Amino acid sequence: QFSNYSMITIFIRILMFFFLAGGLSIGNKCVVLSTVCFSLMCIFLVAAIVVLHIKLTAEREVQATHMLQSSSRDQTEKDLLQNSFNSLSQKKLELDSRVKDLTAEKSQLQNNFNSLSQKKLELDSRVKDLTAEKSQLQNNFNSLSQKKLELETRVKDLTAEKIHLQNNFSSLSQKKLELDSRVKDLTAEKSQLQNNFNSLSQKKLELDSRVKDLTAEKSQIQNNFNSLSQKRLELETRVKDLTAEKSQLQNNFNSLSQKKLELETRVKDLTAEKSQLQNNFNSLSQKKLALERRVTSLSEELKKESSKQDGLFMSSELKSWSDSRQYCRDHGADLIIINTEEKQRHISSFIKESVWIGLSDTENEGNMKWVDNSQMKQGYWARGEPNNFQGRNEDCIELMPSDLILNNWNDRSCSEKKKGICEK
Numbered sequence: 001q002f003s004n005y006s007m008i009t010i011f012i013r014i015l016m017f018f019f020l021a022g023g024l025s026i027g028n029k030c031v032v033l034s035t036v037c038f039s040l041m042c043i044f045l046v047a048a049i050v051v052l053h054i055k056l057t058a059e060r061e062v063q064a065t066h067m068l069q070s071s072s073r074d075q076t077e078k079d080l081l082q083n084s085f086n087s088l089s090q091k092k093l094e095l096d097s098r099v100k101d102l103t104a105e106k107s108q109l110q111n112n113f114n115s116l117s118q119k120k121l122e123l124d125s126r127v128k129d130l131t132a133e134k135s136q137l138q139n140n141f142n143s144l145s146q147k148k149l150e151l152e153t154r155v156k157d158l159t160a161e162k163i164h165l166q167n168n169f170s171s172l173s174q175k176k177l178e179l180d181s182r183v184k185d186l187t188a189e190k191s192q193l194q195n196n197f198n199s200l201s202q203k204k205l206e207l208d209s210r211v212k213d214l215t216a217e218k219s220q221i222q223n224n225f226n227s228l229s230q231k232r233l234e235l236e237t238r239v240k241d242l243t244a245e246k247s248q249l250q251n252n253f254n255s256l257s258q259k260k261l262e263l264e265t266r267v268k269d270l271t272a273e274k275s276q277l278q279n280n281f282n283s284l285s286q287k288k289l290a291l292e293r294r295v296t297s298l299s300e301e302l303k304k305e306s307s308k309q310d311g312l313f314m315s316s317e318l319k320s321w322s323d324s325r326q327y328c329r330d331h332g333a334d335l336i337i338i339n340t341e342e343k344q345r346h347i348s349s350f351i352k353e354s355v356w357i358g359l360s361d362t363e364n365e366g367n368m369k370w371v372d373n374s375q376m377k378q379g380y381w382a383r384g385e386p387n388n389f390q391g392r393n394e395d396c397i398e399l400m401p402s403d404l405i406l407n408n409w410n411d412r413s414c415s416e417k418k419k420g421i422c423e424k
Contacts, residue, residue, distance in 0.1 A: 063225060067235045070218075074242040081249035088256035095263035102270035109277035116284035123291040130298040133349060136342075218243075311424035312336065312347075314355065321396035324356045324420025325371065333422040334358060337370045338399075341406070344380050347421065348405040356420040357409075359397040361386075368397070379409060386411035 141151055222239070225232055315327045325335045335358030338344050347357075358371035368376040368386075382403050388394045388411065396414035399421075412418075 060228070063228070064232070067225065067232065067239070071235065071238060071242070074239065074246060078242060078245055078249065081246065081253060085249060085252050085256065088253065088260060092256060092259055092263065095260065095267065099263060099266055099270065102267065102274060105274055106270060106277065109274060109281060112281050113277055113284065116281065116288060119288055120284055120291070123288065123295065126295055127291060127298070130295065130349065133345065134298060313422050314351075315420045315422065318417035318419060320417060321356050321360065321414040321420070324418070325358070328420060328422035331422060333424040334371050336421045336423040337372060337374070338380070339370075339374075339377060341378070341380075345405055347399065348401055348408060351399065351401045351421065354398045354400045354402075354410075354418055356418050357397055357399050358423075359409075360395050360414065362395045362414065365395070380406050381409045382407050385409060 141147065222236065225236055228236075311333065313331070313333070315324050317327075319327060321335075328334050335356060336347065337358050338347060359368055359376060361368050363369065368379070370376065382400065386394065386397075386409075392413055394411040394413055396412055398410050398412050398418060400408045400410055402408075
């Protein structure tokens with residue numbers, strides 16, 4: 001480097017000498033002045049070239065140092081991205097498991113929901129039947145003058161109970177409004193959390209943009225390094241390989257992040273569906289309980305009203321068929337005769353256990369007669385009855401409320417102990 005500077009200096013001096021000699025020989029001052037100016041310009045030019053050469057040498061050394069540091073940083077980034085990739089893979093597996101569990105819970109709740117819906121329809125049908133029967137009885141009651149006063153008293157009592165229930169309903173409505181307010185508050189909190197999530201997502205996008213800008217700057221610096229020596233070419237090849245690996249890991253990272261967001265969305269949707277199904281389940285359970293209470297109330301009311309109207313009553317003890325009939329006779333009645341579908345429905349609607357009715361074939365096997373010696377015209381037999389099961393002598397008839405209303409008669413041994421239903 002020192003020899004180059006010396007040669008440049010000698011060259012400049014020779015040029016100055018020739019120009020000065022030429023100027024003096026001619027004797028022209030203007031030429032001498034021009035020569036001096038040109039010499040000064042050459043000196044400045046050479047000085048600028050020397051400074052530029054020193055600066056370029058220093059920049060090359062700094063760039064080589066930066067290349068080594070950049071290689072180390074890329075290796076560190078690669079390790080960090082690999083760790084992030086492994087962590088996200090683990091989270092993906094956990095979220096897949098969570099989705100399966102929630103799907104199973106959803107199926108279970110859906111089954112419960114369908115079952116309760118079916119029970120609700122059955123109870124609705126039962127309420128309609130009982131309501132129709134109650135209306136029929138009410139029409140019959142309208143023709144009774146003396147009992148009308150008693151029923152009016154009963155109506156007043158029921159009106160008071162209705163007012164009490166209305167008050168309870170109003171209280172429950174108030175509680176419902178409070179729960180609705182609570183739901184609105186929770187919805188507002190959810191919106192706040194969603195806004196925070198969106199803000200974080202925006203910051204993530206900004207960081208991704210910053211990473212892209214830095215990558216572009218890195219590519220620009222990479223283009224400037226193309227003029228370096230063989231060692232620089234080897235380092236550049238290594239940097240490219242690491243950059244490719246980094247890009248691959250970054251793509252994997254982005255893909256897993258997207259899948260993580262999709263799975264989280266899926267988990268939220270399933271959780272919302274689970275909550276909705278749970279709410280439906282709770283609502284149907286509440287309605288089921290209300291309908292059961294309503295059915296019980298109507299059954300009790302029908303039982304009392306029908307007993308008042310028709311003179312029906314039950315024996316107080318379990319007795320054989322003949323003893324049950326004697327009990328009825330002792331109380332001025334006899335075992336009930338069921339000769340119409342309306343009466344069959346009426347009796348089946350309020351009894352809770354199997355009872356003797358006034359039908360048997362004790363005198364002549366297969367010839368069913370009522371206690372007033374009239375022939376049976378219409379039977380409401382259960383499936384396969386009467387049958388003298390297993391060869392036993394089953395000559396007396398029971399009514400089983402657990403079977404269908406129009407198919408609940410069964411022949412049994414007259415010595416079995418049951419309650420009887422009496423009719424005056």
